[in-house]
Amino acid sequence: MKNISIKFPALFIIIITIITHTYLTEASKTAAFFSLAIILCLYFITPLMNKTRIISYSIISIVLFTCPFLSLDIMYMLPLVAFILIEGAYILNAKSYYILVILNIALASFTVVLKLMPFYGLLLLVALAVSSLTLRYYIGAYLENRILYEELLGQYRELKRLSLERDQLARVEERTKIARDMHDSVGHNLTSLLMQVEMLSIKNSSPELEEIKSVARKSLDETRYAVRQLKSSESYGLQSVLQLIRKLETESRLHIRFTIEKGVLSLPISNNQSIVLYRVLQECLTNAMKYSDSKEVDITLGKDSLQNILFIVKNKSLTQTPSYIGFGLKNMEERLQEIGGVLRVNRIDHQFIVRGSFPMKGEQ
Secondary structure, rough: OOOOOHHHHHHHHHHHHHHHHHHHOOOHHHHHHHHHHHHHHHHHHHHHHEEEEEEEHHHHHHHHHHHHHOOHHHOHHHHHHHHHHHHHHOOOOOOHHHHHHHHHHHHHHHHHHOOOOOOHHHHHHHHHHHHHHHHHHHHHHHHHHHHHHHHHHHHHHHHHHHHHHHHHHHHHHHHHHHHHHHHHHHHHHHHHHHHHHHHHHHHOOOOOHHHHHHHHHHHHHHHHHHHHHHHHHHHHHHHHHHHHHHHHHHHHOOOOEEOOOOOOOHHOOOHHHHHHHHHHHHHHHHHHHHHHOOOEEEEEEEEOOOOOOEEEEEEOOOOOOOOOOOHHHHHHHHHHHOOOOEEEEEEOOEEEEEEEOOOOOOOO
């Protein structure tokens, strides 16, 4: 019933049926139009009532069951009762919906006692109430399973991301270890060999020694190049941090707007700086998901006046509670201090702003 393409045509058909029946019988047209006007007005203002929708649905039910007192056939009003009960199964919480069902059965019973509605009408309404309660049960079970599924999916994605990060760190550590071993052993031996060949060539110059010296120098250069290639993975760079944030954006259902100053993505940052920056931005996004009044977050990357790498994270915050450094923000501040950075938190013009900076690689 939430689907407008089904709900409104169904309501339109029911209203047309009631009006047609009114014209074909001696029922009061004024009473029919007056009752339908009240019911439709209450129905269309119901979405604006949020937590008090049960009041609107209850008044609609009362108006429907007063129709016999206005010389209107209650049996032709039962489709509207069914419409309200079925829609209520989708919209109302369990307690409110049980109240609505009990109210309708009580009103129907009262109408039967006054002999304004046949007994089979009451039986029909009871059958409808049982069916709607069953529908409400399955809707509740579906929603619970869906919430559980989304929670499990979120935990799975979080574990998958953490596993990927651990694998990347493990590969970086392994490549760094290999690079250091090559530099300390092979590089040292080639340097020693080159020095010995250089000394021999000074004492006794010959084409063979020059060729050996050339091969040794070439081997040393290739070893240094290999070491540099292996150690290059030690620096993730800002581009990799942005890719991780983009993955986090899709999982957290936030809308992140990036503002990146020209040339910032090519700035050199170490592996440790990349991890700290990612963790800090991740904590900012987590806080935005928990406490922000909007799903939109602005992230700015640039350089400050001291040529340090600067990041600014902004999200809407309509509450005027004073800013304070909690555990998450304190953890971010300590992480930045470890790489020589600083962190500042402000609340300006309904915006919560986290501003941080840290020196580039090699300037700490």
